[in-house]
Amino acid sequence: MDFELKRTYKPSGTNGALWYDGSLICHTIELPWKENQRNISCIPEGRYLLEKRITHERGFHLMLKNVPGRSWILIHPANDAMKELQGCIGSVMKLSGTGKGIHSRKAMHKLLEAFEEVQKENELVYLTIKKQSNMNIIKRAQQPTPKFFKKLRTAGLILAAIGGAILSAPISLPAGVITAAGYLTVGASVLSAVSQVTVEQEETPPQEEMNHNSHASP
Template identity: 65%
Template sequence: MSFELIRNYRSGGTNGSLRYGSEKICHTIELPWKDNQPFFSCIPEGRYLLEKRITHERGFHLILKSVPGRSWILIHPANDARTELEGCIAPVSELTGIGKGINSRDALEKLLEIFEEAQEKQNHIYITIKEKSAINILERVKKPTPKLFRKLRTIGLVLAAAGGAILGAPITLPAGLITVAGYLTVGASVLTAVSQVTVDNEVKIPPLPEVKNKGDASPR
């Protein structure tokens, strides 16, 4: 079992959700993706070895090993990716915007507790980073459908029923009407299917004040 970071990319920053197995640990914030440029970009997606370390400046935190083209990529406290990160990952308890969150130190403490529990069960611990759109189709179907697409799904079901009723009518109908009914049924089926697998990717931003931690600038 490994940690999993699911990212949601935006031009102003990268928000994410950090999990261990089926347990959601916290949110994350990072810099936007800028072709892996040191100091300006989040790191590439992939699977990385995760280790715990301690320094006088940061105390206990985590480090990702063997990141392509980067060094000293840490998971450490920060509440604003733009001003406090240079490529690292910051856990936050709640998101307040794109690349922004609050209560980062509390989130890190929770993460470290789970990491220590994982260490008791396995020698090497990894984190897999991937984009939210990479969620498989079964996971999408299980997720809530946005309000607009719920309405479209309902319309699709109604149209499909109407087309089916015309095609199954016990009386002879004009050929043109039969053709229209066929197109109607196919189109309605596509509309329903697309609506069903559409999920809401927007970040829910709570009306909370932004709190910044001092002295949490990332080294890389």
């Protein structure tokens, strides 16, 4: 099983999330995609061999091997892609903007720990880079709703039923009660709708198979 880097491309930078076996390891920052031009573009999507290395300047970090048209592509701590990167991948714990993030050294430490655990069971460790897929209606219907939002959805349905019962009551009720029931029904509908579109996307990222030597550009 590979590490997976799922990217979101924007004109001013590239943000990503780095996963292994369904668990989020850290986030990433990179330069924007500019046709794989040296020093100003992130690297192409594809499957790359990962190697651990150490230098006096950066300490322990990871290197991607056999990147088409590029060399010395590393994963290392960085907080601002435009200022600190020339094609490498910066590790961050939290994104703070496009191509920007914080707690980069903590993220690198966490990634190295995960790499070492995977390396114990695999002679070779790979990173697959791909675009984060957008979820359509069918995929959304197939995704699980988080437990908390399931409870909110249930509460919304109950409140909507109460509001509807008050509004349709066969007896005359005070105007204030009718108004409150109307607000209750609307609020319950919004609550149910928000709960329905919330998914556990980070906990269950989509898995896609890629060929060993594929290097498709975004």
